[in-house]
Amino acid sequence: MVVSVIFFIAYFSVFALVLGLWVFRKKAPETVGKTAGKVPVSILIAARNEEHTIIRCLQAIEKLDYPAELIEVLIGDDASTDQTHNVVAAYIAGKPNFKLISITGKLGQAHGKANVLAHLTKRATTGYFFITDADVAVPPGWVNAMLAAQKSGAGIVTGITAVCGQQFAERMQRLDWLNSLGLIQVVSDLNLPVSTMGNNMLVTRQAYESTGGYECIKFSVTEDIALFREVLKRGFGFKNLYEPAVLAETLPPGNWRTLLHQRKRWMQGIIYLPLIMKLVLILYASFYVFLIPLFWRVPAAVALGLLLLKWLFQSIFILVSLQKLKQRTSFKDLVLFEGYQLVITVSMLAFYFLPGKVNWKGRKY
Numbered sequence: 001m002v003v004s005v006i007f008f009i010a011y012f013s014v015f016a017l018v019l020g021l022w023v024f025r026k027k028a029p030e031t032v033g034k035t036a037g038k039v040p041v042s043i044l045i046a047a048r049n050e051e052h053t054i055i056r057c058l059q060a061i062e063k064l065d066y067p068a069e070l071i072e073v074l075i076g077d078d079a080s081t082d083q084t085h086n087v088v089a090a091y092i093a094g095k096p097n098f099k100l101i102s103i104t105g106k107l108g109q110a111h112g113k114a115n116v117l118a119h120l121t122k123r124a125t126t127g128y129f130f131i132t133d134a135d136v137a138v139p140p141g142w143v144n145a146m147l148a149a150q151k152s153g154a155g156i157v158t159g160i161t162a163v164c165g166q167q168f169a170e171r172m173q174r175l176d177w178l179n180s181l182g183l184i185q186v187v188s189d190l191n192l193p194v195s196t197m198g199n200n201m202l203v204t205r206q207a208y209e210s211t212g213g214y215e216c217i218k219f220s221v222t223e224d225i226a227l228f229r230e231v232l233k234r235g236f237g238f239k240n241l242y243e244p245a246v247l248a249e250t251l252p253p254g255n256w257r258t259l260l261h262q263r264k265r266w267m268q269g270i271i272y273l274p275l276i277m278k279l280v281l282i283l284y285a286s287f288y289v290f291l292i293p294l295f296w297r298v299p300a301a302v303a304l305g306l307l308l309l310k311w312l313f314q315s316i317f318i319l320v321s322l323q324k325l326k327q328r329t330s331f332k333d334l335v336l337f338e339g340y341q342l343v344i345t346v347s348m349l350a351f352y353f354l355p356g357k358v359n360w361k362g363r364k365y
Contacts, residue, residue: 001297007290008306011283015313018280021186022320040070041143042124043132046116048078048361050134051087053251058091058098060137066144073098074123075134076116081362084134099123108215112363113198114223118214121205129208131224133199135251136161145245146202155207155236156228159200159246160325170252171333172340173259175318181242182321187277188240193232194277195269196240198224200248203231210234221358222269229272244326259344260351265358267348285345311338 043061047054054075061073075092077085077100085102092098107118121129130146132138142159149157160181163173184194201224211217211230220226232238253259270278287310294303315334322329357364 004290004294004297007283007286011287011290012309012313014280014283015310018183018186019313019317019320021189022182022317025186025189038067038070039128039147040072040126041066041128041130041147042120042126043071043073043130044117044120044124045073045075045132045134046078046113046120047075047080047084047088047134048113048116049080049082049084051080051083053135054084054088055091056137056251057132057134058088060139063140064138064143065140068097071097071143072125074120075100076103076120077101078103078112078116078361107213109217109219110214111219112221112223112361114214114217114219114226117223121208121213124205127205129203129205131198131201131203132248133250136199136248137164137250138200138248139245141245142248145241145243149239149241150202150204152239153237154239155204155210155231155234156196157202157239157241158196159241159248161197161200161248161250163252164249165252168336171329172337172344173252175329175333175337176341176344178321178325178327179314179318182317182324183280184277185240185242187274187280188238192274192276193228193238194240194273196224196228196238198222199250200246203227204236207231207234207236210236220269221265222272225269225272242321242324247325256347260347261359263344263348264352267352268358285349288342288345311335314338 045054045057058073061071062068064071075088075098077088085100088100092100101120101123103116103119105119106115110118117131128147128150130143146157146159160178162177163170165171165174187194208227208231211227211234214223214227217223217226217230228238253262270281273281291303291306294306311334318329318334318337
């Protein structure tokens with residue numbers, strides 16, 4: 001019982017601190033349109049079996065409020081077994097700043113997406129590498145906002161991405177992403193490096209090449225975090241943004257199993273997180289481990305009160321996160337999200353410890 005009391009005191013103290021930092025966070029200045037001089041940029045996209053998604057991605061890039069003549073878009077076809085190559089080739093015909101490159105060889109230690117990016121960076125001609133995924137649609141102000149943030153001297157800048165869609169699972173995943181990214185932002189605002197997002201990232205050529213490139217970085221299924229760590233080791237700064245101008249939207253995983261493989265892949269990147277972030281995540285994930293036994297040891301009203309308090313803190317955090325992005329949700333979804341979180345956490349942990357490799361884009365790692 002004493003251990004439970006200590007846990008809940010620690011849990012709500014940390015949650016209150018995080019919530020306070022988030023609610024009273026100094027509003028970041030708007031970055032849209034504040035890039036003093038327009039510079040050439042490269043947008044790098046690794047594509048494998050994306051025939052149904054990549055046109056949406058390319059259409060969003062064409063809508064960027066940045067001079068088209070200063071953008072080169074390099075699409076690496078990673079041995080797709082569907083019609084990705086033909087679909088992209090047809091779409092970019094007559095668009096000289098779009099280039100489709102078939103990736104056939106392997107560079108150094110790189111595999112999968114990291115190998116594609118290793119090839120694309122060698123073909124890029126600019127000093128700024130914008131990296132996104134074939135199933136992601138970036139917002140119009142993306143390039144301007146990321147470049148404006150980089151002017152602080154950061155070697156790597158990270159935007160935010162959320163799942164799109166109106167179905168129940170899609171709405172829950174969207175809240176999950178924005179909630180998690182909000183937590184990362186709170187820690188990043190303290191100038192503590194946490195992580196990046198490989199589908200919404202800017203890395204300068206100088207920072208990237210200082211690492212030797214993906215071909216010289218030890219392979220990881222979370223290649224974005226591996227690059228993030230190597231860039232920081234070389235003394236470059238970082239910047240995480242949490243604002244509408246960099247909010248990209250990704251398509252949801254096709255089914256529950258694909259979602260679990262996605263989460264299993266992400267969980268392998270947790271070992272690279274700072275100790276403080278690991279402790280916060282362990283504390284956050286342990287809530288029900290300590291709560292459920294309480295129903296047999298204390299009056300049910302006490303246990304339910306703790307659950308209600310947790311939901312209240314969590315809901316306020318999510319609402320503040322959405323407000324910062326000019327987004328909204330419903331009271332019903334805030335209630336349902338608590339149940340979703342419990343189910344996905346239990347499923348994710350069970351799936352993670354099951355034997356077997358990560359299956360991603362038709363490859364096993």
